Amino acid sequence: MVSDGIDRLGFLIHDVQRLMRKRFEARASGLGLSSAQWRLLVRVAKEAGVEPISVSRLVDRMEEGGWIERRADAADRRVRMIFPTEKANAAYADVKSLAGEVYEESLTGVSLEDRRILIRVLDTIVQNLTDGETSSLEKIKNTEGRAA
Incomplete structure (x- = not known):
């Protein structure tokens, strides 16, 4: 295998x-x-x-x-x-x-597209493991949105 x-x-x-x-x-x-x-x-x-x-x-x-x-x-x-x-x-x-x-x-050495994919994949893993809790990435996005 x-x-x-x-x-x-x-x-x-x-x-x-x-x-x-x-x-x-x-x-x-x-x-x-x-x-x-x-x-x-x-x-x-x-x-x-x-x-x-x-x-x-x-x-x-x-x-x-x-x-x-x-x-x-x-x-x-x-x-x-x-x-x-x-x-x-x-x-x-x-x-x-x-x-x-x-x-x-x-x-x-990691392209911008690969960085975006990495973050998206890790965020998905976090979402899969948090049982409905808001992920760290979403918390950051929400915080940044309020500060703008």
């Missing part, structure tokens, strides 16, 4: 994710954020307010560092929301730029 390589799919996706994260973390280390902190920073910057239930210690450290601020929710004073500070917004631009560089390096 001739293999079409599909048996390596999970390993390839995992390896690509690991290598991209490693490259990004090496470049982003000078920003003064841990990988967990920059992931939270990106989420806060994109969503403009996150309820800090499961990440309270991380949020505490980021607030102490001047990256985020807590505010009471206008609709429910019991809820505290987190928002990026100017320092975080500036770092977010750096993080986004670094991510773009790593993405470009990872896709060197």
